[in-house]
Amino acid sequence: xxxxxxxxxxxxxxxxxxxxxxxxxxxxxxxxxxxxxxxxxxxxxxxxxxxxxxxxxxxxxxxxxxxxxxxxxxxxxxxxxxxxxxxxxxxxxxxxxxxxxxxxxxxxxxxxxxxxxxxxxxxxxxxxxxxxxxxxxxxxxxxxxxxxxxxxxxxxxxxxxxxxxxxxxxxxxxxxxxxxxxxxxxxxxxxxxxxxxxxxxxxxxxxxxxxxxxxxxxxxxxxxxxxxxxxxxxxxxxxxxxxxxxxxxxxxxxxxxxxxxxxxxxxxxxxxxxxxxxxxxxxxxxxxxxxxxxxxxxxxxxxxxxxxxxxxxxxxxxxxxxxxxxxxxxxxxxxxxxxxxxxxxxxxxxxxxxxx
Amino acid sequence: xxxxxxxxxxxxxxxxxxxxxxxxxxxxxxxxxxxxxxxxxxxxxxxxxxxxxxxxxxxxxxxxxxxxxxxxxxxxxxxxxxxxxxxxxxxxxxxxxxxxxxxxxxxxxxxxxxxxxxxxxxxxxxxxxxxxxxxxxxxxxxxxxxxxxxxxxxxxxxxxxxxxxxxxxxxxxxxxxxxxxxxxxxxxxxxxxxxxxxxxxxxxxxxxxxxxxxxxxxxxxxxxxxxxxxxxxxxxxxxxxxxxxxxxxxxxxxxxxxxxxxxxxxxxxxxxxxxxxxxxxxxxxxxxxxxxxxxxxxxxxxxxxxxxxxxxxxxxxxxxxxxxxxxxxxxxxxxxxxxxxxxxxxxxxxxxxxxx
DNA sequence: CTGTTAGCGCTTTCAT
DNA sequence: ATGAAAGCGCTAACAG
Numbered sequence: 001x002x003x004x005x006x007x008x009x010x011x012x013x014x015x016x017x018x019x020x021x022x023x024x025x026x027x028x029x030x031x032x033x034x035x036x037x038x039x040x041x042x043x044x045x046x047x048x049x050x051x052x053x054x055x056x057x058x059x060x061x062x063x064x065x066x067x068x069x070x071x072x073x074x075x076x077x078x079x080x081x082x083x084x085x086x087x088x089x090x091x092x093x094x095x096x097x098x099x100x101x102x103x104x105x106x107x108x109x110x111x112x113x114x115x116x117x118x119x120x121x122x123x124x125x126x127x128x129x130x131x132x133x134x135x136x137x138x139x140x141x142x143x144x145x146x147x148x149x150x151x152x153x154x155x156x157x158x159x160x161x162x163x164x165x166x167x168x169x170x171x172x173x174x175x176x177x178x179x180x181x182x183x184x185x186x187x188x189x190x191x192x193x194x195x196x197x198x199x200x201x202x203x204x205x206x207x208x209x210x211x212x213x214x215x216x217x218x219x220x221x222x223x224x225x226x227x228x229x230x231x232x233x234x235x236x237x238x239x240x241x242x243x244x245x246x247x248x249x250x251x252x253x254x255x256x257x258x259x260x261x262x263x264x265x266x267x268x269x270x271x272x273x274x275x276x277x278x279x280x281x282x283x284x285x286x287x288x289x290x291x292x293x294x295x296x297x298x299x300x301x302x303x304x305x306x307x308x309x310x311x312x313x314x315x316x317x318x319x320x321x322x323x324x325x326x327x328x329x330x331x332x333x334x335x336x337x338x339x340x341x342x343x344x345x346x347x348x349x350x351x352x353x354x355x356x
Numbered sequence: 357x358x359x360x361x362x363x364x365x366x367x368x369x370x371x372x373x374x375x376x377x378x379x380x381x382x383x384x385x386x387x388x389x390x391x392x393x394x395x396x397x398x399x400x401x402x403x404x405x406x407x408x409x410x411x412x413x414x415x416x417x418x419x420x421x422x423x424x425x426x427x428x429x430x431x432x433x434x435x436x437x438x439x440x441x442x443x444x445x446x447x448x449x450x451x452x453x454x455x456x457x458x459x460x461x462x463x464x465x466x467x468x469x470x471x472x473x474x475x476x477x478x479x480x481x482x483x484x485x486x487x488x489x490x491x492x493x494x495x496x497x498x499x500x501x502x503x504x505x506x507x508x509x510x511x512x513x514x515x516x517x518x519x520x521x522x523x524x525x526x527x528x529x530x531x532x533x534x535x536x537x538x539x540x541x542x543x544x545x546x547x548x549x550x551x552x553x554x555x556x557x558x559x560x561x562x563x564x565x566x567x568x569x570x571x572x573x574x575x576x577x578x579x580x581x582x583x584x585x586x587x588x589x590x591x592x593x594x595x596x597x598x599x600x601x602x603x604x605x606x607x608x609x610x611x612x613x614x615x616x617x618x619x620x621x622x623x624x625x626x627x628x629x630x631x632x633x634x635x636x637x638x639x640x641x642x643x644x645x646x647x648x649x650x651x652x653x654x655x656x657x658x659x660x661x662x663x664x665x666x667x668x669x670x671x672x673x674x675x676x677x678x679x680x681x682x683x684x685x686x687x688x689x690x691x692x693x694x695x696x697x698x699x700x701x702x703x704x705x706x707x708x709x710x711x712x
Numbered sequence: 713c714t715g716t717t718a719g720c721g722c723t724t725t726c727a728t
Numbered sequence: 729a730t731g732a733a734a735g736c737g738c739t740a741a742c743a744g
Contacts, residue, residue, distance in 0.1 A: 027494075027519065029736095029737055029738085030737065030738060030739095031737075031738090039714080039715085040714065040715045040716075041715090041716095041737090041738075041739090042714070042715065042716080042739075042740080043713090043714060043715080044738095045738070045739055045740085046713095046714085046739095048738095048739095049739080051739085051740085052713075052714090053713060054713070054714080055713065055714085058713090058714085072491065072494065072495040073495065073737080073738070074436070074495070074497060074736090074737050074738070075495050075496045075497060076432050076435045076436045076441060076496075076497050076736090076737080076738095077436050077720090077736070077737035077738040077739090078737080078738060078739080079432045079720095079738095080430070080432045080433050080436050080720050080721065080722090080736090080737080080738075081719085081720050081737080081738050081739050081740085082720085082738085082739070082740095083720075085432060087475065087496075095457070095460055095461050095464050096454070096457035096458055096460060096461040096657070097457075098452070098454065098457075098658075101451070101452035101453075101454075101457065102452055104451055104452060105451050105452040108451050108478060117475050117477065117492065117496065118475065118476070119443070119473050119474065119475045119476075120474070120475075120476055121473065122464060135428065136473065138383075138428065139428040139429065139430070139431050140431045140432075140443075140473065141430060141431060141432050163383060246660075246661045275658070275661040276661060278661070278663055279661050279663065279665070282663045282664060301452070302454075302631070302658055304602075305602045305631045305632060305634070305635050306662070306663065307634055307635065307638045307662065307663040308638060309635070385720095385721055385722085386721065386722060386723095387721075387722090395730080395731085396730065396731045396732075397721090397722075397723090397731090397732095398723080398724080398730070398731060398732080399729085399730060399731080400722095401722065401723055401724085402723095402729095402730085404722095404723095405723080407723085407724085408729075408730090409729060410729070410730080411729060411730085414729085414730085429721080429722070430720090430721050430722070432720090432721080432722095433720070433721035433722040433723090433736090434721080434722060434723080435722095435736095436720090436721080436722075436736050436737065436738090437721080437722050437723050437724085437735085437736050438722085438723070438736085439736075
């Protein structure tokens with residue numbers, strides 16, 4: 001039964017057969033097709049793979065047989081035989097974060113038309129779990145792995161790369177089968193803070209990311225460099241730690257106010273924490289950008305629709321996904337992997353303003 | 357090479373070996389393990405699967421061999437033999453939408469510890485493409501399919517269900533191998549509009565979803581029912597069509613103003629279009645909720661952090677994912693699939709206010 | 713151009 | 729309790 005009662009929805013189904021014990025309309029095999037078309041299995045295979053010339057009449061016979069029987073080659077059998085599963089593994093840290101979404105979209109587009117499918121697993125920001133998931137992918141015989149914001153160390157990546165090619169973001173490695181590339185986070189943060197300084201701000205707070213995260217550390221470095229270059233002293237009270245999530249941005253903002261230190265602008269280490277900071281500001285009745293300027297980092301899709309739209313550092317998330325995919329595919333095929341990731345750039349929207 | 361130059365990042369790698377032509381540290385097979393442990397392959401298999409009793413000494417020998425050789429069974433071979441790939445297919449419509457994200461998170465959690473992995477494909481809101489993707493999944497021998505917001509018609513689903521069990525959202529089907537359940541969208545919309553009416557609003561605009569979408573149609577129905585019940589005449593000029601995306605919400609809002617019809621509240625058919633509408637309002641200098649009340653539908657994770665936080669109808673996206681997964685797993689195992697999806701509910705946040 | 717044969721790595725009767 | 733042997737569905741020599 002499946003009935004909707006008022007607002008509740010119940011679903012039930014009677015006891016059905018097991019996947020194992022019911023052949024269903026058991027899918028036809030290549031052998032079935034061969035028999036039906038009156039040819040040998042190899043001929044069918046050859047047509048399927050374009051491996052060799054086949055006479056037109058046989059080809060026609062096979063093609064119609066395939067059509068009639070709605071035959072589709074069993075990918076597991078193909079994979080077992082060819083040693084290629086035609087699937088690649090993607091390791092993300094959070095299956096439902098707009099950050100990874102954009103990259104995944106790039107991967108998806110990069111895979112389009114290649115015959116490859118992807119299985120996505122999450123490391124949940126945890127090195128142990130991440131390594132486990134990678135082992136799982138390897139057991140599944142994925143042909144390659146894309147590691148996004150990996151937590152495991154480079155040596156571990158390298159050892160996995162002994163089994164299958166890996167391309168990873170956020171690390172600078174390069175061997176025969178492992179390739180990594182990282183964005184210049186320090187530079188991005190520098191850009192953000194310099195923008196604020198150019199607008200006349202001198203008291204600029206920073207909501208950092210988790211200290212154990214290299215991207216976060218790089219962004220902090222960019223923040224301090226911009227300040228130093230402008231001859232502005234670093235005030236430790238204006239730097240509070242967040243964890244890249246909305247709630248932490250909100251908390252951080254409140255802590256900033258609690259210190260009593262004056263500031264006219266805040267740079268959040270990522271958009272998500274900027275959203276949280278924005279809410280804290282709203283709750284306090286502080287106007288953005290009139291009273292406080294705010295800049296984020298990432299340029300998530302939603303950042304163009306916040307109120308007001310967020311000034312931020314754009315990460316080419318989609319491109320990273322596409323480029324990583326292309327690179328991996330090339331390595332898998334023994335070609336030279338080469339790619340250029342667009343640089344980080346400042347997107348000035350409406351949360352920053354010149355200090356009068 | 358992998359070098360970072362200023363802000364640009366270049367990646368290159370020299371020509372490497374093909375996946376095919378390099379055995380790498382070719383993974384050990386079950387046979388290798390058997391030889392090393394001095395037993396037959398069957399014994400190893402039995403230990404791996406717990407299929408039969410094995411003497412303690414042999415078991416120990418095998419286990420250490422497995423450890424030494426870092427053996428992991430080839431899933432393709434296992435799958436081919438057992439007729440189970442331990443993979444399920446997930447069909448979404450947009451690989452990077454917060455809407456699907458939440459559901460995917462539910463699926464991911466539902467799969468945790470089951471040994472199943474998922475391959476996610478996107479139908480891109482297109483029935484043709486969706487059917488294609490499903491065929492691909494079937495060729496990959498997924499053990500079951502979860503179809504989220506499918507575009508294909510029920511008959512097509514049913515025919516696919518002949519090959520593998522399918523559970524789908526947004527449809528009321530129920531056969532031996534196909535199970536669908538849909539949320540009561542009409543009721544949800546009704547809830548939203550009634551809330552507005554209770555707050556004293558009489559002129560309530562509606563930014564609809566695409567007219568060819570059943571969820572959108574249901575929500576429109578709920579809107580009209582609430583109005584009718586309250587004795588408020590439906591004003592066609594207050595209903596404008598959107599397409600569920602931010603930009604369309606923004607456009608719709610502007611069109612609403614262009615009509616010149618007065619209104620004090622707007623109900624957007626989903627959160628994304630509410631975000632767009634919110635921006636249009638901001639641009640026009642219209643305050644929310646002081647001048648105009650706004651309510652959305654979905655309760656995306658971001659909706660708690662908009663400025664101000666969005667009043668909306670909560671869809672139990674995560675639960676839907678989990679429940680669908682459990683149901684599918686049960687069908688796969690020949691058990692009775694049964695589940696209850698939490699009802700839609702109104703979440704009152706800060707974008708609605710009582711009309712003075 | 714096409715068929716026959718031998719596996720890919722694993723599980724599973726069937727004997728013992 | 730354990731091994732031998734057959735085979736899942738496909739591809740790739742190897743003959744012809």
